[in-house]
Amino acid sequence: xxxxxxxxxxxxxxxxxxxxxxxxxxxxxxxxxxxxxxxxxxxxxxxxxxxxxxxxxxxxxxxxxxxxxxxxxxxxxxxxxxxxxxxxxxxxxxxxxxxxxxxxxxxxxxxxxxxxxxxxxxxxxxxxxxxxxxxxxxxxxxxxxxxxxxxxxxxxxxxxxxxxxxxxxxxxxxxxxxxxxxxxxxxxxxxxxxxxxxxxxxxxxxxxxxxxxxxxxxxxxxxxxxxxxxxxxxxxxxxxxxxxxxxxxxxxxxxxxxxxxxxxxxxxxxxxxxxxxxxxxxxxxxxxxxxxxxxxxxxxxxxxxxxxxxxxxxxxxxxxxxxxxxxxxxxxxxxxxxxxxxxxxxxxxxxxxxxxxxxxxxxxxxxxxxxxxxxxxxxxxxxxxxxxxxxxxxxxxxxxxxxxxxxxxxxxxxxxxxxxxxxxxxxxxxxxxxxxxxxxxxxxxxxxxxxxxxxxxxxxxxxxxxxxxxxxxxxxxxxxxxxxxxxxxxxxxxxxxxxxxxxxxxxxxxxxxxxxxxxxxxxxxxxxxxxxxxxxxxxxxxxxxxxxxxxxxxxxxxxxxxxxxxxxxxxxxxxxxxxxxxxxxxxxxxxxxxxxxxxxxxxxxxxxxx
Numbered sequence: 001x002x003x004x005x006x007x008x009x010x011x012x013x014x015x016x017x018x019x020x021x022x023x024x025x026x027x028x029x030x031x032x033x034x035x036x037x038x039x040x041x042x043x044x045x046x047x048x049x050x051x052x053x054x055x056x057x058x059x060x061x062x063x064x065x066x067x068x069x070x071x072x073x074x075x076x077x078x079x080x081x082x083x084x085x086x087x088x089x090x091x092x093x094x095x096x097x098x099x100x101x102x103x104x105x106x107x108x109x110x111x112x113x114x115x116x117x118x119x120x121x122x123x124x125x126x127x128x129x130x131x132x133x134x135x136x137x138x139x140x141x142x143x144x145x146x147x148x149x150x151x152x153x154x155x156x157x158x159x160x161x162x163x164x165x166x167x168x169x170x171x172x173x174x175x176x177x178x179x180x181x182x183x184x185x186x187x188x189x190x191x192x193x194x195x196x197x198x199x200x201x202x203x204x205x206x207x208x209x210x211x212x213x214x215x216x217x218x219x220x221x222x223x224x225x226x227x228x229x230x231x232x233x234x235x236x237x238x239x240x241x242x243x244x245x246x247x248x249x250x251x252x253x254x255x256x257x258x259x260x261x262x263x264x265x266x267x268x269x270x271x272x273x274x275x276x277x278x279x280x281x282x283x284x285x286x287x288x289x290x291x292x293x294x295x296x297x298x299x300x301x302x303x304x305x306x307x308x309x310x311x312x313x314x315x316x317x318x319x320x321x322x323x324x325x326x327x328x329x330x331x332x333x334x335x336x337x338x339x340x341x342x343x344x345x346x347x348x349x350x351x352x353x354x355x356x357x358x359x360x361x362x363x364x365x366x367x368x369x370x371x372x373x374x375x376x377x378x379x380x381x382x383x384x385x386x387x388x389x390x391x392x393x394x395x396x397x398x399x400x401x402x403x404x405x406x407x408x409x410x411x412x413x414x415x416x417x418x419x420x421x422x423x424x425x426x427x428x429x430x431x432x433x434x435x436x437x438x439x440x441x442x443x444x445x446x447x448x449x450x451x452x453x454x455x456x457x458x459x460x461x462x463x464x465x466x467x468x469x470x471x472x473x474x475x476x477x478x479x480x481x482x483x484x485x486x487x488x489x490x491x492x493x494x495x496x497x498x499x500x501x502x503x504x505x506x507x508x509x510x511x512x513x514x515x516x517x518x519x520x521x522x523x524x525x526x527x528x529x530x531x532x533x534x535x536x537x538x539x540x541x542x543x544x545x546x547x548x549x550x551x552x553x554x555x556x557x558x559x560x561x562x563x564x565x566x567x568x569x570x571x572x573x574x575x576x577x578x579x580x581x582x583x584x585x586x587x588x589x590x591x592x593x594x595x596x597x598x599x600x601x602x603x604x605x606x607x608x609x610x
Contacts, residue, residue: 033355034089035369035484037433037514038297039319039330042091043477045079046443046450048103050325056441056503057324058479061262062106062172062243063316063331064304068116072308073134075118076331077105080446084135088308088333089356093476096137100127106189106243106302110175112202117142119175119206121189123168128206143205150198150211158192166212167193172302175200176246176277184277186215186255189242195257197278213278216241216257224537225268225288225581226259232266232537232580243269243302246277249338255281256289256343258301262318263326265293266581267301269317271343285586286558290315290334290345293581294568296402296435296510297332297351305336305343310360313337315345323405324438330480335364341562348553348566349595353431353484353514371430372597374423375400375494375513376550376570383418384411386505394439399511402570407437410498410506417498420462421511427597429489430515432456432469434481434496434508441503450502451475456483458491465495477502488515521599522546530556530590530607538580539590539609545575546594546601553600554579556590560606563591 044058061077065088074083074091080103083091106121118129118139130142152168155161170187177183183202188195196212218241220226226241228234239260247254256271268288272281292300303316313336321328335354336345346364353369361367380396386409388394394409400421410417436452443450455470468491469483494513498506526544533540541554551570554577555563569577582588587610591603 032358034087035353035355035371035431036089036333037353037431037482038332038334038351039435039480040091040333041478041480041482042074042083042331043093044330044479046441046445047078047325048444049078051444054442055324056443057328057438058477059328060331061318061327061329062302063318064107064109065306065314065316065333066109066111066116067306067308068111068134071135073109073116075104075107075109077107078103081137082134087356088314094135094137096139098129098139106172108173108175108185110177110183112177112183117175117202119173121171121173122146123171142202146206147208150208161193164211166196170196172242172244174244174246174304175202176248178248178277182277184246186244186246188244189240191238191240195241195244195255199277215279215281216255216272218259220260222537222584223270223283223287224535224583225266225270225291227537227580228260228264230264230266231293231578232260234260245304247305247338247343249343251275253277253279253281254305254338254343255279256305258318262299262302262329263320263322265298265320266291267299267318267320268292268581269301269303269315269345273342284342285583286342286344286562286564287583288565288581289343290317290336290347291565291581292317292332292347292350295351296404296512297330299329300332300334300345300347300350303331308357310357312357312361321404328438335361335367337364344564346564348555349568369430370599371514372516372595372599373402373512373550374427374429374515374517374597375421375511376402377572378421378423380408380419380421380511382408382410382420383416385409386411394507399508402510402512404435404437404509407439407507407509409439413501413504413506415499417506419496419508419511421494421513422462423492423494423513425517426460426490426492427513427517428515429458429468429491429494429513430485432483432485432494432514433510433512435510435512436479436501437507437509438503439505439507441505443503447502450477452478452481452501453499455497455499457495457497458489459493459495460491462493468494471499516599517597519598522549522594522596522601524601525552525592525594525604527590527592527604527607530609532582532609533578535580536584537582538578539582539588540576540578541590541592542576543592543604545571548596549594550596551594553593553595554590555593555603556588556609558586558588560589560591563589563603563606
């Protein structure tokens with residue numbers, strides 16, 4: 001069985017290789033690779049935490065994916081188990097032989113030689129689990145109870161700790177096995193306290209070696225993306241630092257962290273880089289290294305970074321929904337890269353279909369399929385709609401607005417209900433994603449009748465219907481069901497035909513159709529201005545509208561050829577955007593590209609922002 005150390009060595013070697021050009025990689029991808037789209041298509045579990053308040057919702061957050069031998073294992077918050085995949089596409093839920101009655105939140109997962117170790121986030125001493133056969137679900141106890149965290153003490157909310165003391169925990173833990181066989185624990189989740197690190201011994205249970213060291217603190221006065229609130233507009237509220245994760249690549253230690261809060265679109269991941277497990281660490285000027293504030297999937301903080309069987313880097317993250325509860329969430333998977341300039345995560349078109357590579361890919365951006373969104377703001381009709389005192393609250397039109405916080409609700413949750421989207425003309429269809437919502441679902445845990453069953457049909461004239469896709473392969477819940485079509489389908493209409501959902505109501509937030517309209521990409525936008533505001537952590541970007549555009553990507557970075565930050569906006573939002581995630585004292589280059597149903601324009605001329 002391969003060790004985590006071996007995986008990291010492989011990653012370090014692979015990160016230095018230069019392979020096929022981008023164009024060749026994209027051609028190979030079209031010939032051999034399957035696709036996926038975020039949010040990840042797994043059976044997110046119903047949550048019991050708001051049972052007494054009767055607030056029901058599916059959720060998934062704080063993901064960790066690790067590779068063990070020939071398979072990948074996905075863990076997340078409040079799942080009552082975990083998932084297994086051999087290809088990062090098809091995930092099967094594993095029901096473990098034992099699990100805490102209060103479930104597991106924000107776990108640390110480590111492949112340590114011939115065992116997988118699972119450590120929950122904790123405020124008090126608690127069990128840690130281990131298995132030598134994760135595929136079977138057989139979990140043993142590494143220890144029934146962890147020792148008390150050295151120098152920890154309770155303090156009242158808002159109070160300070162005496163020097164040398166740390167809060168109880170470890171919260172949001174991460175276990176890291178270094179090349180020399182020594183193991184380290186990084187932890188912390190607070191808007192007061194930093195990320196800490198401590199060496200541990202896992203040979204006989206868990207033993208702390210030494211005392212926790214403070215490693216990272218937020219600096220929102222200089223780092224705009226660390227500010228609290230939607231689009232970093234929560235000035236005056238202390239932001240949270242959490243979700244530590246460590247990777248060692250090319251002899252460098254990348255200590256990652258999440259900020260400013262999981263319940264916002266701006267939830268992101270940053271990194272500090274050092275030459276030793278405890279640093280000293282240097283802030284990466286291209287932070288946040290994983291940032292996705294716009295589009296259908298918003299938010300990418302608190303996940304992990306791992307390497308697949310081909311040496312490709314991947315970053316997972318937590319996406320915000322927040323309809324029924326502020327912490328109603330999903331998870332995303334994004335291609336990443338480590339190079340001489342540091343760590344980078346590709347989020348451009350991050351919720352459109354992407355190829356899953358079957359070999360080493362040098363450029364993560366080459367995995368974008370260029371299958372464009374065909375359903376945005378297209379008219380939709382339904383067989384029935386639940387009545388509401390708020391006009392349009394549950395209307396069919398909500399399923400094409402690219403907003404998971406609006407949805408259609410059928411008048412009755414019964415087989416045969418239909419939802420039809422008119423694409424306006426005959427288009428080339430390549431993939432469909434059906435995203436369900438929870439409206440008064442009245443479910444608080446898994447059950448035999450919690451599964452999703454439906455079929456999709458297509459038509460040229462809305463009279464003669466043909467099969468397009470359908471759920472299959474056994475009963476399972478698919479809140480974010482994604483279907484890649486076997487071949488291009490020419491159609492104008494797409495119809496959802498309902499079979500079953502385990503919720504009390506049939507509610508769909510979005511029916512997303514991808515492909516192309518058979519035309520030319522949009523024209524190149526003209527960038528009018530990009531300038532810093534009076535706040536050195538913010539800039540405004542303004543451009544001229546492009547005829548026929550569906551939306552725009554505002555892109556920026558440290559050089560014109562490294563515009564790795566991206567904020568996607570749809571055309572009805574306008575052509576002016578304030579970006580509040582900059583690092584004070586860092587200069588940027590900015591460009592804008594347009595996209596429509598045919599493709600993506602070339603970027604505008606870049607503007608340098610001092």
